[in-house]
Structure formats: C-alpha cells, structure tokens
Amino acid sequence: MIGEFASMAGKKAGSFYTPAAVSEIMARIVDAQSGERIYDPTCGSGSLLIKAAKRLDKKQVSIYGQEVNGSSVSMAKMNMFIHQISDAHIAWGDTLANPLFLDADGNLMHFDVIVANMPFSKDKWSAGFNTGGETIGKGKKEFKMEASLDKHHRFDWCVPPASKGDWAFLLHMIASCAHQGRIAAVTPHGVLFRGGAEGIIRKKVIDENLLDAVIGLPENVFFGTTIPACILVFKKDRKNKDVVFIDASKKDKAGKLRYVKGKNQNILEEKHINDIVQAYQKRKNIARFVHVAPFKEIIENEYNLNIPRYVDTFEEEEIIDIEEVQRNIKHLKAEIIKTEAKMDVCLKELGL
Secondary structure, eight states, X not given: OHHHHHHTSGGGGGGTOOOHHHHHXXXXXXXXXXXXXXXXXXXXXXXXXXXXXXXXXXXXXXXXXXXXXXXXXXXXXXXXXXXXXXXOXXXXXXXXXXXXXXXXXXXXXXXXXXXEXXXXXXXXXXXXXXXTOOOOSTTSOOOOOOGGGOTTOTTSSOOOOTTOOHHHHHHXXXXXXXXXXXXXXXXXXXXXXXXXXXXXXXXXXXXXXXXXXXXXXXXXXXXXXXSOEEEEEEESSOOOOEEEEEEOSSBOTTSOBSSBOOSSXXXXXXXXXXXXXXXHHHOOOBTTTEXXXXXXXXXXXXXXXXXXXXXXXXXXXXXXXXXXXXXXXXXXXXXXXXXXXXXXXXXXXXXX
16 A cells, blocks of 8 residues: 555655565565564655564564654554554654664664665755754854764764765664674665765775675666665674675676566566575676675775676677668668659649
8 A cells, every 4th residue: 555655656755665676675685583673764654674574473573663754653653553563663753863762871772683765865964963953144153063963973983974864874774783783775876986974984884894785776666766776785793705796777698687667667576586685695796797896806996886896787789880881871872862753753743
C-alpha cells in the first residue's frame, strides 16, 4: 500500500519509502542475527527496518528508528502495527542535532545492524545545532557548524559541508555502530569522490578499515529521483584489507541489462538481487561487474571511490568503415536526384 502511494507521491516519496528490491539487498547484506538491535536513523515509513527484521522471527530482534517528519513517524508506527511488530521503538526528532536513543550515561546507543535511506545531500543539516536561532543577515555573524558543538563527538574527524549532509548521517551511523556491527546505507554517488571536508572524512574512514563495499545501483530505481544511487557497506572490526566494488547499473557479459527497464521506473528482479548479494558475499572479481580493490589501489586513486575507476564497463564502439559510409552517401544522393526528377514530372502533370 505504501509502495503504491509512493509511486504517486512524486519527489516527496523518496523521503519515506525505499523500493522493496533495494531493501531486500540491504537486509541480506547486513544479515541480522537473533538477539541483535536493528536501527534506522532516518526511518521514514519503516520499510527498511521491517525488511531487515523479517529475515528472522521479528520477536528475535529489537527495532529502533528515528525520523524528523511527523507524518512519516505516524506512517512507520502504522506500518509496524500492520506487520504485528508491537515493541518497535520509533522516535520523532532530528537525528543529527537530537539523537534520542542514548544509553544510561547519555552516550549514543550502539546497534548491531544499521540500515538507512537517508536524505540525499541535505542542505543546512546542522541547523538544529544552532540554538541561537537564525543568524544570517546584515551585520550578523553567519552560523558555522563546529565539531565541539556535538557532545557525541561524531564530527571530530572533520565537519561535513553545510550544504551536503550525506557524511553527517554516515558519521552518525558509524558512531552508533557496535563492535562487529554492520551498516548498509543508500547514498548519492557524490560521497564517493567529492573533495574538501568530505575527502578528509572518506580518507579517515578507509584508513580506519571501516568501508567494506560500494554497490552501484541502476538509475531511476528510487521514487522521486532518476539519478543513480549506491549502497555503502561499513563494518566494524574487519579482518580483510580491501573493498569490493559492484556495478549493477550496466550490462552483463551477454549484453543484457542487470535490471529491467520499466515505463516509469527501472526494476531489480530476484535474479538481479541474487547476483548483487552473491557478488558481495563471494568477493571475487567478475569482468564488468565486480572488482575487489586492495587498499594500495584505493590509495593510488587518492581515496577516490568513483566506481568506474575500479569496475571497467567501457563498451568499445563498432569500428566505422569510412569508405563504406562514403559509398552509402553517394548512393543516397543518386536516389535523391531520381526521386526529385520523378516529383518534378508529377508536379508538371498537375499543372504546378
């Protein structure tokens, strides 16, 4: 029902609903286990949380979600009720400025599994930290977010740019992730290669061996936007020293798309989902699809994670025979002359 509503909601839909296929991929990757806590810091309608929880008996896991939009909070609670999840913790508030899931000491609660489809490149994400109110104007100092304003120390590595909150949400997830925890988050491709503060954060995340996978999804999969997105997978206490890159947005060896082109949206079917999940689990190089990059390669690329740097999906264009093209042009010109001559005869017969 929520999916149908999202299909008619235009650009607003992306803020509360994650396509079922994307949710399924993320749920299989994080693979929640019995007794674990599952968390979504931007839970929307709760679809991601439910998909991750339904991998097990819902009573075997604890569900936590926070959302800034009141209508989406109500939708998430209704969604939990319909799915017979009576003990989910759904909180209403700004996850970045006012995270509501804290332990007895007032520190961020830690979660074993974190899934999120966060707002893409959220502008003024730090506005909630500005307790003095609006300060932009003539003769007034413009508010600037500083790491010291966050008592949970999420931005100590570097403060993300004010106009793009992608890494702010990702740093919150990393800070909320338990030892040996897993994170799967949908992000725009810009987080993979933008410089400045985001480049500094990206370098630190890789140096700390937190990034596990980068999965490129097809364009036009999400409601409300046609741009392609990716899934970033993070893990705490990783043993391997590499990152697996998967490009599911192009064609396979047989020249077939790794998704189904739809009239309004592109679709990932069960086969496509299985291909992505198995590629992540097996971590083996597959031409035009999967590349396992050691840290040395990433460092050589100056910590740029742009997927085409690692997965070569370049398609060679067919060689053009110039002489054949010239012969065809000559033939077409001759045909045009004949046709125009016939047309002149017909026009004269009509007295034109």
